[in-house]
Amino acid sequence: MPSPLIPTRLFGIIGHPLGHSLSPLLHNWGFGHFGLPGVYMAWPVAAGRVADFMTAVRLLGIEGVSVTIPHKAAVMEYVDEVTDRARAVGAVNTLFWRDGKLWGENTDVAGFVAPLREISGLPGTALVVGGGGAARAAVAGLGELGVPEIWVTNRTAEKARELARDFGVGCVAWEDRGERAGGLVVNATPLGMLGKNEGLSPMPAGSVGAGAVAYDLVYNPHETAFLRDAAAAGARVIPGLAMFFGQAVEQFRLWTGCELPRAEGMALLRKALYGEGVGA
Numbered sequence: 001m002p003s004p005l006i007p008t009r010l011f012g013i014i015g016h017p018l019g020h021s022l023s024p025l026l027h028n029w030g031f032g033h034f035g036l037p038g039v040y041m042a043w044p045v046a047a048g049r050v051a052d053f054m055t056a057v058r059l060l061g062i063e064g065v066s067v068t069i070p071h072k073a074a075v076m077e078y079v080d081e082v083t084d085r086a087r088a089v090g091a092v093n094t095l096f097w098r099d100g101k102l103w104g105e106n107t108d109v110a111g112f113v114a115p116l117r118e119i120s121g122l123p124g125t126a127l128v129v130g131g132g133g134a135a136r137a138a139v140a141g142l143g144e145l146g147v148p149e150i151w152v153t154n155r156t157a158e159k160a161r162e163l164a165r166d167f168g169v170g171c172v173a174w175e176d177r178g179e180r181a182g183g184l185v186v187n188a189t190p191l192g193m194l195g196k197n198e199g200l201s202p203m204p205a206g207s208v209g210a211g212a213v214a215y216d217l218v219y220n221p222h223e224t225a226f227l228r229d230a231a232a233a234g235a236r237v238i239p240g241l242a243m244f245f246g247q248a249v250e251q252f253r254l255w256t257g258c259e260l261p262r263a264e265g266m267a268l269l270r271k272a273l274y275g276e277g278v279g280a
Helices: 023-034 047-060 074-078 084-089 108-116 133-145 157-167 174-180 225-232 241-256 262-274
Strands: 009-015 038-044 064-067 094-098 101-105 125-129 149-153 184-187 213-216 236-238
Touching: 009 023, 009 047, 023 038, 023 241, 023 262, 047 074, 064 241, 074 101, 084 101, 084 108, 084 133, 094 241, 108 133, 108 241, 125 133, 125 174, 133 149, 133 157, 133 184, 149 157, 149 174, 213 225, 225 236, 241 262
Parallel strands: 009 038, 009 064, 125 149, 125 184, 184 213, 213 236
Antiparallel strands: 064 094, 094 101
């Protein structure tokens, strides 16, 4: 007798423009690795069509969704519950079901803190450079880690002040940011990203040195100018791919209960992004 059909579980990512996302590659690999009957698709959804898409999530039984720009705030209106973490950040990047309710979570926070938990002797001070969603996730994550002194800075001063007010942290003027670079420094800006910003650094030359930790949320290219300069000065560095993988691990766990293997998953992403021969 033929084997009974196993229904395929449906997952995917929404954004606009969606561009080339690594999420389908990683999550579909994960389904195959664990032998799960799931498929993860890319759904370009224009800003004015979020309500229609959220209706489709419920009607079609879509089990999990990754949410990216520009929908991270908009989807919050259409879920049944929002986690405390997502509410604090003001953005949802993951939809999942629990006990018949559609939840919104922000796994960027979990992704951000994952590589920091592996560091012994984490600095007691942190400077987050940026004022957008990535910066908010970073500040929330630093709060969860219990970092006692957190500062934010941004080229647009009002965005930095707003972020500082929302989380109750310090704010430093853009031109003075180098003076706060002795502990952990997080780049949550597009500076250094492949394209027009490649080669640029968010920090003044020589401001991040030995004893500091430099963490770049940009993951393409693998070694940004910020990380290259920091490593040359003796700082410990964390490439942005660690955060991307970490947030995906948390999404996959919420959807399936399974933990994506770090070594194999990171190797898959490095090969897709940078080709062979790139170290961990």
